[in-house]
Amino acid sequence: MPQQEHPYPASGAWLLDNRFRRWMEPPKRFVEKLSLTPEMTVVDFGCGPGFFTVELAKHAGRVVGVDLQADMLKKARRKTEKAGVQNVEFLQSDGASLQLPDASVDLIMLYTVFHEIADPDAAIKEFHRILKPSGRLVIVEVIKKHLIPGAPIQNSAELQAKVEADGYKLQTLTPYRLYGIFFFTKKAPA
Template identity: 30%
Template sequence: MSDEQVYFGDEQVAPAEKTARVGRVFSSVASRYDLMNDLMSGGLHRLWKDRFVGKVNPRKGEAILDMAGGTGDIAFRMARRGADVTVADINPDMLEVGRERAGKRGLDGLRWRVENAETLNLEDNSFDAYTIAFGIRNVTDIPAALREAHRVLKPGGRLYVLEFSTSEWPGFGNAYDLYAENVIPKVGEAVTGDGDSYQYLVESIRRFPRMAEFERMIGEAGFERTGHEPILGGLVAMHWGWKI
C-alpha cells in the first residue's frame, strides 16, 4: 500500500489509518447495522438485495465468496438457493453478528472468514462467483480488491457488486443528498449512539466513483463483459464482470 493519503469520508488520512478507522466504524455499529439499514432505506435495501441475488443467479453447489458479507444478508439468500457460500469480512464483530443470525435461521453450512479484500488468503481460481454488497466503497485500495477478486475467481467466474452511486434522475439525487446529510447521522446517533460513523458512511457514498467510472475500474482489473444496471436512477447500482 502506498503512503499517499486517501479519503476517509471527506477527510484525507494515511491508508493504514483509513483501514483502522473503517474497522472501528463497523465494530461500533455491528449490533444495530441491519436495523439502521431498514431505517435509512425505508426497507428498500431488502428489495435491492433480492434483485442483486437474482442477478447473481447462484446455482446449487457453486462456490461463492461473499466479501464484506458481515451480517449475512446476501449470503443467506444465496445459501437458500443451494450455493456453497464463504462469508468474508475484515471485521470480526460483523461476522459474529452474521454467525448468530445464521444460527437462528438454521443455516449451518456457511463458512466464515476474517479477510482483507485487498489481500485475500485464498487460493487462485477457487470460486465460481464473487459478490460484494455495500462494501467496496469502504475498501482502502479498491483497484487492489478488484484484482484480488479476479485472482480468486475460476476462469469463467463472475464478479457482482452492489453499491451506492449517484442518481442521475433530475432533482432526486439532490434531494437524497440533503436527506442523507441532514437525517442519516441523526438517526444513527439516536439508534446506535454513534452519529459520527453514519456521517462517514454518508460521505463515503458521495465520494464513490460514478457508475461508468467504476465499470471502467472493473475492466482495468482484468474483467471482461463488464456492465452496470442503475436502481433509482443510479442511487444504487449493480455492477458485474467476467473472468474470461
C-alpha cells in the same frame, strides 16, 4: 474514486440488518438477480452482520462471508447459525489476501463496500486470482449522489475503468434502487 478511511463500524451493525431494512430491501429480491445455482461457490465480501449471507446460502452450494472486522463476523456467524444454514464459512480479510484456492469461486459480491476497501487494486487482483475462468464480480454502489446526502458516491466510469484495468469486462450496469449493480466477468488471460 473516493475511498473511506475506515469501514462501517461494527457498533452500527443494527443499522445494516434490521426489520425496516429487510422490509425496504428484502435480501431475496437482490439475490434473485444473481442467478445462483446449488453448485456455485459465492463470496459475500464485506458481509457485515450477514444481511445477505443467509439468503445467498439458500441459493448457492457454498458461501464464504468475508469481513475485515471480527465483531461483524461474529454477528454474521450468529445469524447463519440461528437460520440453520450449514453451507457458510467465514474469513477475516481486507481483500488483499484471501485464504481461498486459485480459480475456486463462481461469484464475488460486494454490496456497498467497495468504497471501504483500503487497497482496491490489491483486492481486485486477489478477486481475479480466486475467480474461476467464467467467474463473475458483482459490485453494488450508490451512484445517485443527490438522493443520499453524505453517501460515498462512485463515479460509474471510474469504477468501471479501475475494475476493467485488472482483467474484467463489464457485462451490464443495472440501476437498482439508489444503486448501480456492476456485473463484471473475468477476462481470459491474454
